Amino acid sequence: MRNQTPLELDIQTDWTEMGNVFESALQFFEHAGFDPDAVNTYTMVVCELVENGIKYAKSSNGELSAVHVSVRISSQTVTIQVTNPINAASRAHLQDLDRTIQWVRGYQDPFEAFIERMKEISREPIDLPKSGLGIVRVAVEGRAALDFFLGEDNTLSVLAVSRIEN
Amino acid sequence: MESSNTYQKDSLTINRNESEDELTLSFFGKSILHNPSDFVLPILLEALEMAENSAKRLTMDFRDLAYMNSSTFTPVIKILERARLATNRVTAIYRKGLKWQEVSFTALTIFRTQDGRIDIQGVE
Numbered sequence: 001m002r003n004q005t006p007l008e009l010d011i012q013t014d015w016t017e018m019g020n021v022f023e024s025a026l027q028f029f030e031h032a033g034f035d036p037d038a039v040n041t042y043t044m045v046v047c048e049l050v051e052n053g054i055k056y057a058k059s060s061n062g063e064l065s066a067v068h069v070s071v072r073i074s075s076q077t078v079t080i081q082v083t084n085p086i087n088a089a090s091r092a093h094l095q096d097l098d099r100t101i102q103w104v105r106g107y108q109d110p111f112e113a114f115i116e117r118m119k120e121i122s123r124e125p126i127d128l129p130k131s132g133l134g135i136v137r138v139a140v141e142g143r144a145a146l147d148f149f150l151g152e153d154n155t156l157s158v159l160a161v162s163r164i165e166n
Numbered sequence: 167m168e169s170s171n172t173y174q175k176d177s178l179t180i181n182r183n184e185s186e187d188e189l190t191l192s193f194f195g196k197s198i199l200h201n202p203s204d205f206v207l208p209i210l211l212e213a214l215e216m217a218e219n220s221a222k223r224l225t226m227d228f229r230d231l232a233y234m235n236s237s238t239f240t241p242v243i244k245i246l247e248r249a250r251l252a253t254n255r256v257t258a259i260y261r262k263g264l265k266w267q268e269v270s271f272t273a274l275t276i277f278r279t280q281d282g283r284i285d286i287q288g289v290e
Contacts, residue, residue, distance in 0.1 A: 018200075037264070041265065043233070047198065047233075111273070118273055118276060121243045122244065122246070129203035129204070131240045134237075141265075
């Protein structure tokens with residue numbers, strides 16, 4: 001079963017929402033008839049992108065704001081889009097995101113980028129919790145093409161498009 | 167003498183079991199923690215030290231983990247690197263039949279040492 005009604009979620013920027021996001025995505029992909037590995041993969045893509053959205057969602061007045069998730073399935077692709085408001089303080093994140101996506105694209109095999117990032121993490125101080133693996137993992141495990149765009153209403157949308165493997 | 171301890175935060179549970187020759191950390195549930203290093207790293211560091219003091223191998227068993235966000239890899243990577251640069255014996259076990267575990271944990275084989283001191287094992 002494919003081409004079902006898209007999944008649309010509005011999430012408050014509260015980390016406790018992640019459990020619901022995980023379950024909603026998991027059930028959506030199960031209901032769409034994907035095998036368990038594909039269900040896990042696409043659920044991971046949704047969760048990694050939503051985690052980023054929650055971390056960086058800021059409205060123009062600096063307050064936390066909602067994140068929107070949209071998942072669409074066609075006969076050949078799964079398209080996951082996560083949109084969140086941003087403000088001037090989010091610019092550094094945008095640069096990081098752009099740099100990371102370009103960096104991953106620079107590798108013929110994204111798995112090499114994944115390994116490189118793991119090596120970098122291993123060299124960082126043990127008490128530095130930053131991962132920076134999420135976007136790379138989406139490209140590697142999710143086999144997704146990544147892009148992002150800025151909306152006129154000060155929103156950032158990150159898009160992951162995965163080709164469905166038969 | 168065998169001993170065990172259980173740690174839990176949200177949907178992630180870590181069981182620590184110590185036998186005569188091995189100290190095992192078994193991961194269960196899902197890790198979708200905001201700052202997993204705050205919870206996971208102290209447990210890993212303590213276990214690494216305990217294993218070292220008693221000359222035992224530390225085994226981290228991820229086979230029953232249903233999901234792990236990318237931030238949770240950070241403390242695991244750092245423990246493997248710390249062990250690699252020291253003299254610890256550490257094994258990470260994952261479920262080969264689960265695609266997400268196969269993809270992510272295969273990457274951890276970069277920390278493997280030729281003498282088997284640090285090992286990453288995919289099992290069925």
